[in-house]
Amino acid sequence: MAGAAGRRGVWRRGHLIAYCGQIAAVAVFFVIAGAASLPLWAVWKLAGISPRSGQRVLRKLFGIHVWWMRVTGMLRLEVRGLEGLRDVRGTIIVSNHPALLDAPFLIAHLPPVACVMRADLLRNPFLCGGALAAGYVTNDSGPGFVRQGIGKIRSGENLLVFPEGTRTLTGPINRFKNGFALVAERTRVPVRTVLIEYDGTHLTKGVSLFTPAAVPLRFTIRAGEIFQFEAGESVQEFSRRIEAWFRRELEHPAG
Numbered sequence: 001m002a003g004a005a006g007r008r009g010v011w012r013r014g015h016l017i018a019y020c021g022q023i024a025a026v027a028v029f030f031v032i033a034g035a036a037s038l039p040l041w042a043v044w045k046l047a048g049i050s051p052r053s054g055q056r057v058l059r060k061l062f063g064i065h066v067w068w069m070r071v072t073g074m075l076r077l078e079v080r081g082l083e084g085l086r087d088v089r090g091t092i093i094v095s096n097h098p099a100l101l102d103a104p105f106l107i108a109h110l111p112p113v114a115c116v117m118r119a120d121l122l123r124n125p126f127l128c129g130g131a132l133a134a135g136y137v138t139n140d141s142g143p144g145f146v147r148q149g150i151g152k153i154r155s156g157e158n159l160l161v162f163p164e165g166t167r168t169l170t171g172p173i174n175r176f177k178n179g180f181a182l183v184a185e186r187t188r189v190p191v192r193t194v195l196i197e198y199d200g201t202h203l204t205k206g207v208s209l210f211t212p213a214a215v216p217l218r219f220t221i222r223a224g225e226i227f228q229f230e231a232g233e234s235v236q237e238f239s240r241r242i243e244a245w246f247r248r249e250l251e252h253p254a255g
Contacts, residue, residue, distance in 0.1 A: 018215045022202065025074045025217075026209060029065050029101065030126050036061055037129030044133040051135025051157060055112035058130050062108035069217075076216045079109050081223030085192065086111055090156045092149075092184055095194040096173050096246055097162040100203035102196045106160075106221055110194075113160040114152045116145065116180075139165065142179055149183035159183065163239070167205040172250035173243065181239040185229060191242060193224035195249055224249065 040057065043049045069075035085093070088111060095106060107115060115131075119140035122128045137148045137159070152159050161183075164174035184191050197220040198204075202213030227242050 015212070019212050021072055021074050022213050022215055023210070025069050025072070026101070026203070028068055029104065032061055032065055033130060034126040037126055039129070040133040041129030044129070049133050051114060051133075052112050054130070054133030054135060055114065055157075058134050059107055059110070059112060061130070062104040066105055066108045074216055075105075076218045077105060078220045079222070080220070082109050082194070082221070084223060085194075088158060088192070090153050090187075091158050091189050092153065092180055092187075092191045093158060093160045093194060094180055094191050094242060095160070095162055096168065096196055096250070097164050097166070098168045098196055098198045098204060099200070100167065101217075102198060102219060102221075103162070105219060106194065106196065109221060110160065111158060113158040115160045116149070116162065118166075139177075139179070145179050146182050146186070149179070150186050153183065153187045153189055163243070169205050173246050176239050176243040178235055178239045181235045181242075184238065185235050188229070191227045193227065193242065193245065195222050195224050195246065196220070197222070197250070197253055 036057070040049075040054065044054070066075065066077065070077065093110065093113060097103065103115065107113060114135050114137055116137045116139050117131060119138040122131060122138065135152070135157070137145060137152065139145045149159050149161075159180075161180040163176035163178075163180050165177050166174070168174055180191065198218070200214055200217055201207050202211070202217060203209065225245060227238070227245075229238055233241075
């Protein structure tokens with residue numbers, strides 16, 4: 001009996017430590033983002049900063065967070081095939097969006113990108129400074145998003161789009177919105193796909209931050225196919241073709 005009670009005590013302590021690490025992983029993200037937000041906002045507002053420089057700063061900050069999560073054992077992240085994106089300029093990168101922190105994980109491993117984000121995040125004091133300094137694009141207005149996206153591509157910036165519009169609600173993927181395809185049609189640049197695979201529930205849509213999670217969190221980020229418009233293909237058909245590729249890959253993951 002005493003041995004069983006001791007094992008239960010170890011089990012409880014182990015799970016409590018893991019739970020504290022789970023909460024700390026998100027808290028550290030907001031601490032890093034919050035500490036950088038005001039200085040980045042001040043530089044953007046008062047001195048000016050190029051979007052690409054702001055994007056590099058955020059890439060470094062997100063990289064620090066990924067490193068911290070790996071060192072503390074909270075994250076097992078496998079990254080495959082992104083070397084081919086290292087030097088791309090003026091292209092559209094499209095990804096699925098299963099969980100809250102997968103966007104920072106991805107941005108940490110991509111070249112500088114202008115990320116498409118929800119407009120209400122610009123009112124978040126932890127995120128607005130970095131987003132403004134990096135020239136991130138908001139998706140609150142369809143025509144506005146398309147106009148901004150075209151401008152980013154034509155200026156040589158990369159555009160990162162999550163066409164689901166929010167975190168995945170029902171697996172394997174939400175139906176895509178067509179804005180990214182319209183930008184691609186207007187600029188005639190390729191769409192490069194990046195797939196995020198995550199089989200957990202922590203920080204997915206509708207799951208509370210405080211719900212205990214299985215740790216370490218296990219993510220795989222891998223480069224996918226490159227898509228270009230085919231002769232006679234409409235914007236909607238192009239969007240559906242890429243969505244279908246994501247659906248197949250997520251339903252039947254390689255390996």
